[in-house]
Amino acid sequence: MKLTLRVWRQKNADAEGAMSTYEVDDISPDMSFLEMLDVLNEQLILAGEEPVAFDHDCREGICGACSLVINGDAHGPERTTTCQLHMRSFRDGDTIDIEPWRASAFPVIKDLVVDRSAFDRIIQAGGYITAPTGSAPEAHATPVPKADADFAFEHAECIGCGACVAACPNGAAMLFTSAKVNHLNVLPQGAPERETRVLDMVARMDAEGFGGCTLTGECATACPKGIPLMSITSMNKEWLRATRKAGKR
Amino acid sequence: MTTYADYATGTPVTDTKAPAGPIHERWDKRRFEAKLVNPANRRKHTVIVVGTGLAGGSAGATLAEQGYRVVQFCYQDSPRRAHSIAAQGGINAAKNYRNDGDSIHRLFYDTVKGGDFRARESNVHRLAQISVEIIDQCVAQGVPFAREYGGLLDTRSFGGVQVSRTFYARGQTGQQLLLGAYQALSRQIAAGNVEMHPRTEMLDLIVVDGRARGIVARDLITGKIDTYFADAVVLASGGYGNVFYLSTNAMNSNATAVWRAHRRGAYFANPCFTQIHPTCIPRTGDHQSKLTLMSESLRNDGRIWVPKAQGDTRPPNEIPEDERDYYLERIYPSFGNLVPRDIASRAAKNVCDEGRGVGPGGQGVYLDFADAIRRMGRKAVEARYGNLFDMYQRITDEDPYEVPMRIYPAVHYTMGGLWVDYDLQTTIPGLFAIGEANFSDHGANRLGASALMQGLADGYFVLPATINDYLARNPHQDPVTDAHPVVQEVLAETEDRINLLLAVDGDRTPDSFHRELGELMWEFCGMARSDTGLRKALERIPQIREEFWRRIKVPGSGEEFNQSLEKANRIVDYLELAELMCLDALHRTESCGGHFREESQTPDGEAARKDDAFSYAAAWEFTGTGEAPVLHREDLVFEYVHPTQRSYA
Numbered sequence: 001m002k003l004t005l006r007v008w009r010q011k012n013a014d015a016e017g018a019m020s021t022y023e024v025d026d027i028s029p030d031m032s033f034l035e036m037l038d039v040l041n042e043q044l045i046l047a048g049e050e051p052v053a054f055d056h057d058c059r060e061g062i063c064g065a066c067s068l069v070i071n072g073d074a075h076g077p078e079r080t081t082t083c084q085l086h087m088r089s090f091r092d093g094d095t096i097d098i099e100p101w102r103a104s105a106f107p108v109i110k111d112l113v114v115d116r117s118a119f120d121r122i123i124q125a126g127g128y129i130t131a132p133t134g135s136a137p138e139a140h141a142t143p144v145p146k147a148d149a150d151f152a153f154e155h156a157e158c159i160g161c162g163a164c165v166a167a168c169p170n171g172a173a174m175l176f177t178s179a180k181v182n183h184l185n186v187l188p189q190g191a192p193e194r195e196t197r198v199l200d201m202v203a204r205m206d207a208e209g210f211g212g213c214t215l216t217g218e219c220a221t222a223c224p225k226g227i228p229l230m231s232i233t234s235m236n237k238e239w240l241r242a243t244r245k246a247g248k249r
Numbered sequence: 250m251t252t253y254a255d256y257a258t259g260t261p262v263t264d265t266k267a268p269a270g271p272i273h274e275r276w277d278k279r280r281f282e283a284k285l286v287n288p289a290n291r292r293k294h295t296v297i298v299v300g301t302g303l304a305g306g307s308a309g310a311t312l313a314e315q316g317y318r319v320v321q322f323c324y325q326d327s328p329r330r331a332h333s334i335a336a337q338g339g340i341n342a343a344k345n346y347r348n349d350g351d352s353i354h355r356l357f358y359d360t361v362k363g364g365d366f367r368a369r370e371s372n373v374h375r376l377a378q379i380s381v382e383i384i385d386q387c388v389a390q391g392v393p394f395a396r397e398y399g400g401l402l403d404t405r406s407f408g409g410v411q412v413s414r415t416f417y418a419r420g421q422t423g424q425q426l427l428l429g430a431y432q433a434l435s436r437q438i439a440a441g442n443v444e445m446h447p448r449t450e451m452l453d454l455i456v457v458d459g460r461a462r463g464i465v466a467r468d469l470i471t472g473k474i475d476t477y478f479a480d481a482v483v484l485a486s487g488g489y490g491n492v493f494y495l496s497t498n499a500m501n502s503n504a505t506a507v508w509r510a511h512r513r514g515a516y517f518a519n520p521c522f523t524q525i526h527p528t529c530i531p532r533t534g535d536h537q538s539k540l541t542l543m544s545e546s547l548r549n550d551g552r553i554w555v556p557k558a559q560g561d562t563r564p565p566n567e568i569p570e571d572e573r574d575y576y577l578e579r580i581y582p583s584f585g586n587l588v589p590r591d592i593a594s595r596a597a598k599n600v601c602d603e604g605r606g607v608g609p610g611g612q613g614v615y616l617d618f619a620d621a622i623r624r625m626g627r628k629a630v631e632a633r634y635g636n637l638f639d640m641y642q643r644i645t646d647e648d649p650y651e652v653p654m655r656i657y658p659a660v661h662y663t664m665g666g667l668w669v670d671y672d673l674q675t676t677i678p679g680l681f682a683i684g685e686a687n688f689s690d691h692g693a694n695r696l697g698a699s700a701l702m703q704g705l706a707d708g709y710f711v712l713p714a715t716i717n718d719y720l721a722r723n724p725h726q727d728p729v730t731d732a733h734p735v736v737q738e739v740l741a742e743t744e745d746r747i748n749l750l751l752a753v754d755g756d757r758t759p760d761s762f763h764r765e766l767g768e769l770m771w772e773f774c775g776m777a778r779s780d781t782g783l784r785k786a787l788e789r790i791p792q793i794r795e796e797f798w799r800r801i802k803v804p805g806s807g808e809e810f811n812q813s814l815e816k817a818n819r820i821v822d823y824l825e826l827a828e829l830m831c832l833d834a835l836h837r838t839e840s841c842g843g844h845f846r847e848e849s850q851t852p853d854g855e856a857a858r859k860d861d862a863f864s865y866a867a868a869w870e871f872t873g874t875g876e877a878p879v880l881h882r883e884d885l886v887f888e889y890v891h892p893t894q895r896s897y898a
Contacts, residue, residue, distance in 0.1 A: 012809065030533040032644075038538055038760070045758045045813060050804050053812055055326060057499040059539045061640065062424055063330040084643050109470055110810040117447070120327050124439035128432035129391045133311040133709045136382070136389035140346070143400025153393040153418060156425060160329055189391050 001027040001087060004095040005040060007052055010108050013115075017108065019097070029088035033076065034059060034066065036087055037098075053111040059083040061224065064159030067166070068112055069099040074163035074222040081161060081224045101162050103171035105209045116162050118208040119176060125204035126197040127180040129190050148186050155183040157225045167222035170211030175219040177205045178235030179227045185238055195242035202239055254787055254832055255877045262516075262868055262883040267371035267671040272889055273353070276375040279671065280714050284721035291316035294720050295479040297464055299451045299506050301328030303423070303701055304684025305485030306430035307708030313437035315713060317720075320477055321434075321443055322466055324450040324501055324815075329431045332487060332499040333704060336423025337544035337637070338407060339415035340387075340701040342380040347404060351412040353377045358890050359410050360699060363589055364664070364692020365842035365858060366892040367519070367866065369885060371671055372689045376699075379706040384416055386709055390429040394418050405546060406587070407697040415698045420544050420636045426701055430708070450815065451506045452743050454482065454513045454680065455729070455736055461510075461680035462729045463736075465743045469815065472808040474743055476736055478729045481679045481716055484510060485708065488663035488685035490523065492823045492830065493775070494767020496660035497529060497542040501815070507667050507686050508822040515675040516868035516881060518668035518688035520826065521834035524695055524843045525776050526661030527593035530644055530654075531613040540659040541644060543616075543637050545697050548586045548593070550621035550630065551654070553577050555614050559604035565615055565653050576600055584897040591694045591843045591856075592897060594658035598776050599854070601657075608655040617653035658776060662700060664691040664843065665833070668868040668883070672715035673707060676868075679723070681716060683707035688866065693842025747807045750817045755800035759816040762797050766790070766820070766827055774831050779847040783835040787828065791875055794824045825874055832869075836880070839863045851894075860892050 002025045010017030024040050031039075034056050041051035057065040061084040070076035076085045090096065098112065106114040144152075156179070164175035181198050184190035190197070213232060220229035268278040286294065294317050298309045301323040309321045323331060343356040356377040361368060384402070388394065394416050395403040407415040418425040437443040448469040455463035455476065463478035489504035490496040511517045528543045554575045556568055576596060578585045588596075597614050600606065607613050622630050627650060631638070638649045645655070667675050667682040669689055674681050684704040691699060729736060769789055773782035797820065805811045840849040840856035841863070849857045864887075870879040 028534055028536060030646075031536050032538070035536045035538050039536065042758050042760060045802060045804055046756070048804065051813055053810055057325060057330055057501050058332060058335045059500055060335055060497075060541045061643075062335050062421070063325070063332070063499060065325065065330050078643075080643060084640070086644070086646070088646060113810065116326060120329070120435065120438075120447075123329075123432060124435040128436045129389065130436065131386070131389035131391075131433070132314045133307070133386060133433075133713070134382075136385040139344070139385045139388040140401055142388075144396055145400050146396050146398050149393055149396040149400075152391070153395075153425075156393050156418075156428065157421065159424075160327065183393065184391050187391050187393070189389055 001029065001090070001092040003027055003090065006095065006097045008099045009052070009111055012110055013107055027087055029086065031087045032059065032083060033070070033085040033087065034083050053113050055113050056083060062159060064161040067101050067114060067161055067163070069101065069166055071097050074101070074166040075224055079224060101166035103165045105171060105173065106162060106165060118210070119160050119162065119173070121208060122173065122177055122201055122204050123180065126193065126200040127184070129184055130193060131189070142188050144187060152183045152186050155179045155227060155231060158227055159225055161224065163222045163224060164219035165210065167218040168211065169216060169218065170214060172213045172219070173205050173210040174213040174232045174235070175223060175227055177201050178231040181235045181238055182231055194238070195245055198235065198238040198242050199246070251877055253791070253828060253875055253877050254784070254835060256832065256836065257877065257879045259870060259879040259881045262881050265369065265670045265883065267369065272370060272374045273378070275371050276378055283714060283718035286717050286721045288316050290724070292318060294318065295320060296716065297477055297479040297482045298322070298485060299464065299483065300331065300485035300487060300686070301431070301434065302331035302333035302485060302487055302684060303427055303430055303704030304686070304708040305483070306331065306427065306434050307705050308483055308485060308683060308712050309443055310430060310433035310437050311709050311713045312716070313442035319437070319443040320446070320479060322446045322449045322451055324448065324469065326448055328434055328445060328447060329428065331427060332502050333427045333701070334424045335499065336701055337420040337542065338546045339405065339417035339422045339698040340383065340426060341407070341414050341698045342384045342416060342702065343377055343414060344381055344384060346402065347413045349412045351414050355412065356380060356414065360690070360696060361692070361890040362895060363694055363696040365694050365895055366692065366860070366864070366887065367522070367841055367885065368690055368692030370887060370889055375711065376690050376703060376706050379710045380702050382710060383702060383705045387426055387429050390433060392418065392425045392429045406549060407546060410696065417546070420634065423701060426705065430705070451486070451509070452818070453509045453739050455739050456513050456677055457729050457733060457735050460678045460726065462726070465739055470810050472806070472811065474740065474747070476731055476740060480720060480723070480726055481681065483681045483683060483712065483716070484667065484686050485683045486686050488666065489826055490660045490663050492767070492827050493660040493770050494763050495532065495537060495540050495771070497526060497540050500539060503819040503822070504826050505819050505822045507682070508826050510667060510675065510677065510680060512871050513677065514871070515677045515680055516668040516870055517665070517829060518866050518868045519665035519693070519833065520830040520869070521774065521837060521844050522664035522693050522842060523660060524590060524662040524664060525594040525658040527590055527597055527658050528616065528656045529659035530641065531608055531657040533609065541640070542659065542661060543641060543654070543656060545590065547616060547634060547637060550633070551586065551616040551618050552620055553586050553614055553616055555600045555605040555607060565607070565617070574600070574605070581897045588897045589694060589696065594776060595845060597658055613655035613657045615653040616656045618649060619653070622650065662695055664688065664693060664695055668866070672718065673712055674715070674719065679719060681712060683712050693844055746821065747814065747818065750801060750803050750814060751807055753798065753801045755802045757800040757802060759801065759803065759813055759820055762793065762801065763816070763820050763823065766793055766823060770827055770830070774834050777845050777847050778834045780835065783831050786831045787835065790824065790828045790831065797824060828875070829869055829878065832878070833867055837863055837867065858894065864892070
């Protein structure tokens with residue numbers, strides 16, 4: 001396959017960025033999208049140019065590092081991570097636009113690499129269960145109904161890639177935040193911190209400069225792990241409940 | 250002229266700090282004898298932790314809970330992305346919830362046997378004891394393990410064992426355990442007890458007056474090289490499988506932290522013990538950048554086969570039952586498809602070498618779920634393995650519900666690593682190594698679902714107990730600053746190396762060297778090793794290294810985000826570590842676990858161990874780049890599990 005790539009190049013956080021055009025040839029349909037970019041980068045290095053910087057690590061769809069907007073879609077045309085997208089999803093002669101996540105809470109570091117540390121700070125605000133090492137009761141002391149365990153797992157699958165934010169017209173982080181709130185709040189172990197968790201995490205999310213949610217649903221469509229849109233509704237319910245309870249105190 | 254292979258033999262390692270006495274009392278005894286640091290004094294101690302995987306994340310969180318000041322590093326943009334996240338299958342624990350005859354002693358026994366009698370009994374027993382606490386801890390943190398309808402935890406069985414002791418969270422157990430540790434760490438970061446440095450890579454170790462006192466690290470965004478000081482340093486930087494270029498490791502997993510520590514005096518043990526995982530997706534071409542593992546839990550229900558005839562190119566569905574060779578079931582009737590990883594991998598290589606391999610290049614075997622789908626129904630198979638099947642289909646464009654999967658072995662895990670004593674301390678006082686970065690618990694082969702167990706055992710329970718002892722015995726260490734001559738020297742060496750990499754301006758990319766080294770290692774130090782092959786590799790590696798420093802091309806500068814520079818700098822260390830791996834493989838003229846020497850096999854082609862000559866861990870001391878290292882033997886004593894030739898027949 002022969003392809004034309006239009007890639008966002010930006011020297012650093014302060015520099016102006018622009019799209020640059022490159023040609024790549026001999027691309028196999030079995031290559032992953034990132035392997036195609038490897039080919040481009042080898043070409044650029046040998047030509048004495050700087051290779052395109054992009055985040056990637058596990059290349060098996062679980063670490064959440066890769067983060068490209070491809071032809072306007074976060075992670076590209078398939079519902080998966082960029083690293084699991086293969087070139088068979090494109091056609092010979094295609095022109096492909098490659099951009100970084102675009103959101104004010106995710107500033108660009110270089111080229112296609114963005115700063116997602118805001119996600120870490122949302123987790124730090126309450127995305128955990130306080131259980132110091134050694135303090136745990138016997139695991140079978142608290143059975144968890146299978147339905148609750150499955151609900152928790154479904155939300156715990158979030159890989160923190162940020163596609164939900166990149167896809168959202170408002171740059172909101174509701175899907176990410178709600179996934180963690182729901183995972184922990186449904187479990188009996190998470191119950192003691194149920195209210196503070198949702199209130200603190202939502203407050204942190206707002207403080208980080210993420211946009212407001214208008215339930216357009218782009219986030220759930222882009223999510224490579226299939227976190228459902230209902231996750232946001234569940235979190236809103238948790239938040240309302242916690243707010244009312246706080247008001248009564 | 251002496252060559253690299255003319256290694257000297259130094260004094261044996263005799264004191265491992267493991268207490269004497271009955272094995273099940275040793276850990277309690279060690280904990281009781283270990284000195285404690287007064288809680289009020291802990292705040293005065295700084296501990297550096299490098300890496301945020303299961304071992305590093307759990308250690309950082311636990312040390313911070315105890316009151317130490319923790320300064321932690323990871324090269325990823327967030328501690329949540331460490332490669333432990335990719336572990337699929339599960340975590341072992343001797344809970345015996347199934348009432349199927351499991352016990353701490355059985356887990357201990359299975360692990361020593363699975364490791365082909367090349368691990369230290371005391372360490373393995375401790376691991377088995379702690380395994381039960383890990384599950385409690387993770388459940389308390391909200392890790393969503395699979396559960397039964399009654400609300401209790403589900404388990405499954407895993408390669409190399411006959412009990413069901415593996416706890417799992419669908420095919421994402423590593424992810425869920427890691428997020429548990431990451432969340433515990435996040436809580437400590439928010440509380441101000443952990444100073445977290447993401448996108449920062451350790452480039453060297455600072456050793457002052459014979460003690461580990463800090464590290465040199467590079468901020469990967471600004472390129473700034475800085476020093477960080479502490480009272481103790483913990484390396485949790487993972488394994489070195491990426492020496493092979495193609496492996497199931499993350500692209501950026503690397504050996505720099507452990508190798509730099511080795512250069513500064515930490516012994517490196519059993520570097521040739523690498524694990525080749527039997528169930529990976531075969532490669533498709535030269536562009537391949539990494540290999541993807543399919544959890545070996547698939548072997549519980551999938552059946553592995555190849556055509557009986559050589560060169561049979563019929564599609565799998567057209568090959569009748571009696572023309573298929575379910576070779577694992579045939580050769581190993583009692584364990585069948587569940588034999589340990591090294592055996593399954595080698596058997597796959599053998600049938601492919603016989604010309605019976607399937608798929609492109611004949612480098613693959615079938616893993617067939619047709620029987621399982623008939624027996625349990627598609628829905629049940631989907632519930633158990635759905636995400637793995639999806640992943641397979643996405644990569645290969647084939648539907649494993651209709652067509653058998655194709656699998657082939659790939660480098661997956663490294664049992665070797667920095668030598669540590671029972672306290673997980675390296676030969677440099679104050680430098681500890683935990684998780685895959687150390688060599689301690691898996692001997693010559695790791696059993697499935699044991700890496701997660703070891704990482705969390707080390708980080709949550711072992712290190713936090715033993716590091717107390719070190720800090721209590723060394724309560725007042727002189728402060729170290731940048732002005733110290735040793736620090737100046739280490740800093741200058743690091744800067745020189747970076748500047749040199751940028752200055753060569755040759756005509757070959759970092760990847761081209763990495764790929765060349767990897768192919769060499771896969772061929773000569775991979776699934777089967779021989780005297781001739783290893784000597785060839787030992788001749789070739791210094792040549793590649795020389796060429797590297799002449800022809801490497803790294804664009805850009807050191808004062809910016811520069812991924813080519815990161816890669817090139819890691820390859821510098823691979824080019825030295827590879828040499829030690831080959832030498833270790835050459836010197837160990839026996840076959841054991843993942844290390845198969847062609848010269849040492851039984852008449853029917855099984856690995857032949859030589860206990861009289863090789864019942865030891867090989868701890869290597871660095872003497873200089875390309876210079877023959879010194880071998881220190883730690884003799885292994887087996888008081889509880891008596892070495893037998895492993896049999897899974």
